[in-house]
Amino acid sequence: xxxxxFLDVFLAASGAALAAFVAYPxxxxxxxxxxxxxxxxxxxxxxxxxxxxxxxxxxxxxxxPGILIRGKDGAYRALSAVCTHLGCTVQLRPDGQSIxxxxxxxxxxxxxxxxxxxxxxPLESYVVHVIGGDVVVEKAKGA
Amino acid sequence: MSLNDxxxxxxxxxxxxxxxxxxxxxxxxxTFWYYWGGMTLFLFGVQVATGILLVLYYRPSADExxxxxxxxxxxxxxxxxxxSIHSWSANxxxxxxxxxxxxxxxxxxxxxxxxxxxxxxxxLFVLCLAxxxxxxxxxxxxxxxxxxxxxxDIMGSVPLIGxxxxxxxxxxxxxxxxxxxxxxxxxxxxxxxxxxxxLGIHLFLVQWHxxxxxxxxxxxxxxxxxxxxxxxxxxxxxxVGWLAALGALALLAALFPxxxxxxxxxxxxxxxxxxxxxxxxxxxxxxxxxxxxxxGIEGELLGIEGFGLGALVWALxxxxxxxxxxGPRAGFWRVVGVLAMLYVIVFTxxxxxxxxx
Numbered sequence: 001x002x003x004x005x006f007l008d009v010f011l012a013a014s015g016a017a018l019a020a021f022v023a024y025p026x027x028x029x030x031x032x033x034x035x036x037x038x039x040x041x042x043x044x045x046x047x048x049x050x051x052x053x054x055x056x057x058x059x060x061x062x063x064x065p066g067i068l069i070r071g072k073d074g075a076y077r078a079l080s081a082v083c084t085h086l087g088c089t090v091q092l093r094p095d096g097q098s099i100x101x102x103x104x105x106x107x108x109x110x111x112x113x114x115x116x117x118x119x120x121x122p123l124e125s126y127v128v129h130v131i132g133g134d135v136v137v138e139k140a141k142g143a
Numbered sequence: 144m145s146l147n148d149x150x151x152x153x154x155x156x157x158x159x160x161x162x163x164x165x166x167x168x169x170x171x172x173x174t175f176w177y178y179w180g181g182m183t184l185f186l187f188g189v190q191v192a193t194g195i196l197l198v199l200y201y202r203p204s205a206d207e208x209x210x211x212x213x214x215x216x217x218x219x220x221x222x223x224x225x226x227s228i229h230s231w232s233a234n235x236x237x238x239x240x241x242x243x244x245x246x247x248x249x250x251x252x253x254x255x256x257x258x259x260x261x262x263x264x265x266x267l268f269v270l271c272l273a274x275x276x277x278x279x280x281x282x283x284x285x286x287x288x289x290x291x292x293x294x295x296d297i298m299g300s301v302p303l304i305g306x307x308x309x310x311x312x313x314x315x316x317x318x319x320x321x322x323x324x325x326x327x328x329x330x331x332x333x334x335x336x337x338x339x340x341x342l343g344i345h346l347f348l349v350q351w352h353x354x355x356x357x358x359x360x361x362x363x364x365x366x367x368x369x370x371x372x373x374x375x376x377x378x379x380x381x382x383v384g385w386l387a388a389l390g391a392l393a394l395l396a397a398l399f400p401x402x403x404x405x406x407x408x409x410x411x412x413x414x415x416x417x418x419x420x421x422x423x424x425x426x427x428x429x430x431x432x433x434x435x436x437x438x439g440i441e442g443e444l445l446g447i448e449g450f451g452l453g454a455l456v457w458a459l460x461x462x463x464x465x466x467x468x469x470g471p472r473a474g475f476w477r478v479v480g481v482l483a484m485l486y487v488i489v490f491t492x493x494x495x496x497x498x499x500x
Contacts, residue, residue, distance in 0.1 A: 030311060031307075031310070031311060032310060032311070032313075032314045032315050032321070035315060035316065058410050058411060058412055059410065060409075060410050063316075063317055064317070065409065065410050065412075067412075081412065083413075085430075085435075085443055086292070086293040086296040086297060086430070086443065087292045087293065087296040088289050088292060088293060088413040088417075089289075089410075089411065089412045089413050090412060090413070091412035091413070101413060102412070102413040102414060102415045102416070102417050103289060103293055103413050103417055104293075104427070104430055104431040105431055114435060117431075117435070118430060118431065118433060118434065118435050118442055118443060119435055120435045120436065120441045120442065120443060
């Protein structure tokens with residue numbers, strides 16, 4: 001190998017190594033640290049009389065919104081409020097018959113099954129208990 | 144020695160004089176479309192000027208962003224005007240950039256040796272959209288919150304790198320104050336840096352190659368070239384357009400001041416009638432209309448991959464079309480251009496026809 005070629009290769013390799021030494025910490029810096037997984041499995045979603053029959057409430061559940069629906073018969077039902085299409089927060093239609101996402105017009109039935117529009121999957125369903133005046137929402141076992 | 148002579152000797156202004164004196168713009172039946180690049184540049188200048196003014200009052204945190212914009216709109220003298228002009232100008236800027244892009248496509252300005260000019264133009268257009276997307280979140284209102292949720296979710300659906308990309312953009316798994324700070328950084332530092340570099344190359348190349356003359360409008364070889372001087376003839380016409388744009392901005396800002404809306408609340412539902420800025424409208428409408436599954440593929444994924452593929456083909460058209468812009472292949476790409484324009488126009492209009500609520 002000629003001395004000239006050797007120096008060219010040496011210089012290029014050194015330059016590449018230096019660039020990598022500068023780029024690596026920057027690239028790592030830009031990626032946000034992993035937040036510890038939210039271990040929330042159970043939350044008080046509302047007081048027992050807070051939601052009137054036929055009404056609903058969006059409540060925080062482990063960093064994401066959940067929807068608590070009270071049927072006309074007074075029974076509670078809770079689901080994830082994150083639309084399975086592109087992540088907007090859903091709401092109960094005024095007629096109380098379906099759950100709706102305003103972003104791209106997706107519809108779910110009250111069980112959370114995707115019935116029309118773009119949502120590809122049903123909403124995750126939660127278990128509801130009424131304990132001493134609190135409406136407690138819990139993730140289903142195995143979820 | 145006069146100050147003028149003193150400066151000329153030190154700054155090499157003779158070279159600049161030479162460039163100005165030499166620069167010509169071809170005159171033919173499509174000359175009108177040459178003004179749209181300058182119009183885009185002018186509106187970008189308005190964005191830089193008003194953006195700098197807004198930064199003096201804006202506070203990029205979830206606790207203060209909304210309040211600082213409200214303060215700016217209600218307490219600061221002419222704060223409403225500066226913000227409204229910034230928002231309106233952003234919309235006109237994307238519109239002017241679209242006209243510039245589609246006219247360059249239809250007039251086949253991307254032909255050899257201007258392939259790189261076209262590619263840098265595509266890059267600039269993507270940067271404009273990124274400016275729009277990142278700036279939209281900064282007032283931290285309800286519409287912006289969901290627009291960002293949807294937008295970053297779309298990025299998250301990109302195969303392989305999607306989830307990583309979404310986390311990188313959001314600065315975490317959710318849209319939080321951290322996302323706002325990050326978007327502010329993109330909007331006022333990273334994107335302007337990229338824009339300056341790419342715009343510099345784009346303008347240099349336009350200068351270097353001169354204006355493209357569309358196929359079919361070249362004068363016969365024997366005839367004299369029909370053209371006008373850039374300074375002052377073309378520039379004065381440019382100025383008329385810029386003045387009209389400034390007037391339109393003032394009118395729009397005064398008659399329709401940009402609304403602030405409700406403060407973002409991560410635990411509120413998406414309001415009825417929510418829609419993105421008009422320039423994302425055709426994508427929004429498409430995603431609304433695609434059913435949840437098409438031929439066994441998730442509709443959302445199909446739509447997003449379709450947009451990606453479409454953008455790639457659009458960017459690579461200089462290498463797919465004929466170099467002289469003639470023949471059946473050139474005709475085919477002209478039809479593609481018309482169909483693309485029709486698609487964007489029709490689907491954008493569909494957003495405003497009043498969907499179900």
